[in-house]
């Protein structure tokens with residue numbers, strides 16, 4: 001029997017994981033500047049947390065949930081996205097209290113699960129870096145959230161991106177638009193795809209997002225939501241556009257853009273890439289929007305919210321396709337070369353002391369000859385080697401070599417154990433001369 005990972009999952013092995021840590025590190029630093037703090041919610045939630053919020057007719061709920069009944073007959077779901085769980089936690093922990101600053105800003109990173117057909121940039125277990133901000137309806141926050149997402153992608157090294165925005169208005173705008181859309185689509189019902197026929201009476205907005213070619217032709221002439229916005233919704237969207245311009249962030253408006261999740265209203269956005277990684281097709285790397293009403297839907301007070309989710313696998317695929325060099329610092333500070341079995345105890349003590357002093361250190365455990373050990377040191381990009389043989393051991397010394405310059409000095413073991421900072425400084429200085 002051959003064991004394989006489940007379809008649609010990957011192993012993030014050492015080497016690969018360094019890239020993840022790099023991206024996550026950039027995100028953490030950036031979120032700190034915008035004053036978003038981390039939240040960690042469970043990876044599974046009660047089924048209703050998602051079924052009630054993502055939308056009963058959404059693909060996520062109808063086709064993609066990893067749900068099961070646990071041994072206590074509870075209906076459980078592996079989270080398909082981050083927002084609903086964070087909103088649940090926001091309500092349950094009463095993070096809307098008067099003593100809590102508004103907006104309440106939080107971020108998360110972690111695995112999400114959707115039973116989708118795996119392909120490049122689409123997996124069944126994938127990872128999102130996401131943010132949510134609660135308690136502010138001001139469109140300035142919408143723009144700041146988009147600006148933060150773009151900053152994050154730029155800091156990771158991506159520049160060739162497209163920001164696409166739309167508005168879904170408020171409930172009144174949507175009711176008016178819903179009616180207009182039905183009036184347009186109903187006479188064309190027989191021409192719609194089977195999926196869209198079904199969507200027509202349950203959630204016609206979804207048809208705008210159809211991947212079916214004929215649906216898309218029909219939708220191309222559909223009325224635009226922008227013509228049905230209430231004054232308030234139009235003013236909100238106008239301010240978003242004005243402030244994006246003020247920050248000199250280019251954007252496109254796509255009036256047919258809807259999202260795969262039902263909780264959105266007002267501003268929605270996607271940041272897309274047409275990298276080779278996706279065969280040159282425009283693919284969404286990061287997406288989000290406003291969800292006023294979601295907090296109430298999960299039993300909380302009337303508190304608006306907005307956020308985004310960024311697909312980490314997709315980001316890494318684009319970075320790779322665009323040949324963006326991630327500055328991964330995996331070099332080794334010191335490789336300790338021990339010559340002969342007699343040095344085993346001392347080299348053990350040396351690597352231990354160096355690590356304790358704050359340096360990365362390695363040694364050999366396979367009894368290899370010095371030549372093999374130096375080879376390892378080179379492969380690990382060691383800056384320094386510290387060599388000790390029987391003679392040095394007796395003299396209480398070791399040989400420190402700068403692998404870049406070839407400079408060599410004898411150092412006392414006492415210095416290695418208690419004064420390595422100075423020794424290190426000296427030899428690194430000699431590198432510069």
Ligand code: HAM
Nearest residue numbers: 081083121122123126284285286287288307308309311
């Ligand atoms: P979403 O558009 O469903 O939004 O997902 C956000 C991002 O997650 C996508 O743009 C994509 O990069 C990535 N993603 C989604 N599904 C997959 C998959 N199967 N494989 C790989 N990557 C995937 C949300 O999830 C919302 N919770 C975002 C949000 C936060 N809105 C407001 N706050």
